[in-house]
Amino acid sequence: MSPRKLFPVVVVASLILPLYLFACHGNRSGPSEISELPASATSGALTFGAESSLVPVIAPVGRMFSAYYPSARLKVSGGSFEELFNGFLRGDPAAMLVEGRLSGVEQSLLENAAFGYRLEPVAKGALVCIANRRGPVESLTSGQLRRLLSGGNASRRIVPVVNEHDVVLQRLLSERVSGGEAIHVRTVSGDAEVVRAVAGDRNVIGFLPLESTGQEVRVSGDSLSIRIVPVSPDGASAAVSPSQDNVYKGTYPLAYIIYYMYRKQDPLAAGFGAWLAREGQKGIVRSVLAPYRQPVRTINLK
Incomplete structure (x- = not known):
C-alpha cells in the first residue's frame, strides 16, 4: 500500500463500521415468546448499539444479563456512531454505548427531542x-x-x-x-x-x-x-x-469514560442500564476494559 x-x-x-449481531444464550423462551412478554426491567426484547470494537466486549456481558433474567432477550447491533445515534433519535436502537463525551450538537439534538434519555457511565x-x-x-x-x-x-x-x-x-x-x-x-x-x-x-x-x-x-x-x-x-x-x-x-492520561445511553421510557433498556452499572461491572472486569466502579461483592455468612 x-x-x-x-x-x-x-x-x-461518523465512522464506518461493520455490522455485528449476537443472540444471548441461556434463554429458556423462544424469540416469539419473548416478544409477547410484557416489557419490564427484566423481560422483553432489547436491541442496543455499539461500535464494532466494543461488540466482543459487551456481548458476554449481555449474555450474563440474560442468564440472570431468562425472560430478557438482548441483541447488540454494530454500526457507525452516526448511524447508531441517528437511529437512537428515531427510537431504534433504544440504547447504545458512547465512547467519551457527546458533542455540543449531539447534546442539543437530545435535549430538543420528545423523549427522555439517560447517560450511565459503565466502563473506562x-x-x-x-x-x-x-x-x-x-x-x-x-x-x-x-x-x-x-x-x-x-x-x-x-x-x-x-x-x-x-x-x-x-x-x-x-x-x-x-x-x-x-x-x-x-x-x-x-x-x-x-x-x-x-x-x-x-x-x-x-x-x-x-x-x-x-x-x-x-x-x-x-x-x-x-x-x-x-x-x-x-x-x-x-x-x-x-x-x-x-x-x-485514572493515572493513564489517555483514558476516557464509556457511557450506556438509553431512552428512559423503555423499561428493559433502563433495567439493563441499572444492572450494567452495578452487577454488570463484574463482566466489564473480565474484559480488557476497566470498570467504571468496583463490582459489588456479596459475602454469604453461614
Whole structure:
C-alpha cells in the first residue's frame, strides 16, 4: 500500500463500521415468546448499539444479563456512531454505548427531542499508542504527543498513524491530547493496517482503542515487532502503561469514560442500564476494559 499524504483530520461524529449481531444464550423462551412478554426491567426484547470494537466486549456481558433474567432477550447491533445515534433519535436502537463525551450538537439534538434519555457511565476505555520495538520511541509525555499531533513536528521524523474510518478515536485523540484542535496524522484503511504500518517502519507510531489493540497485534503476527508505549501526563511523572488498573484509577492520561445511553421510557433498556452499572461491572472486569466502579461483592455468612 502506498503511503497516504499527511493532512489535518477534521473530527466529525461518523465512522464506518461493520455490522455485528449476537443472540444471548441461556434463554429458556423462544424469540416469539419473548416478544409477547410484557416489557419490564427484566423481560422483553432489547436491541442496543455499539461500535464494532466494543461488540466482543459487551456481548458476554449481555449474555450474563440474560442468564440472570431468562425472560430478557438482548441483541447488540454494530454500526457507525452516526448511524447508531441517528437511529437512537428515531427510537431504534433504544440504547447504545458512547465512547467519551457527546458533542455540543449531539447534546442539543437530545435535549430538543420528545423523549427522555439517560447517560450511565459503565466502563473506562483508553487510547493506546504502539511503536516499533526497533524504533526510538520508548515512552512519551502528553506534551510530546501534543506536538506530534499538532503538526509542529517540523522534521516529521516520528509519524503518527490512525485508522481513517475510526472517527471516534480521532475525536478522542483531539480531545484528550490536542485540546479539541485538529490533529495531523497519516491515515490508513483499518486497524490491521495501523499495526502493519508500525511493524514495517521504525519511525511510525500508531493509535488504537484499548479493546482492539491486543487482538489486532495477535492476528497480525507482529507481536514481536510491536511495543505498547507508556505515556506520562507531564515530564516529571513516570510514564504509565494502559493496564486495567491504571485506566480504572485514572493515572493513564489517555483514558476516557464509556457511557450506556438509553431512552428512559423503555423499561428493559433502563433495567439493563441499572444492572450494567452495578452487577454488570463484574463482566466489564473480565474484559480488557476497566470498570467504571468496583463490582459489588456479596459475602454469604453461614
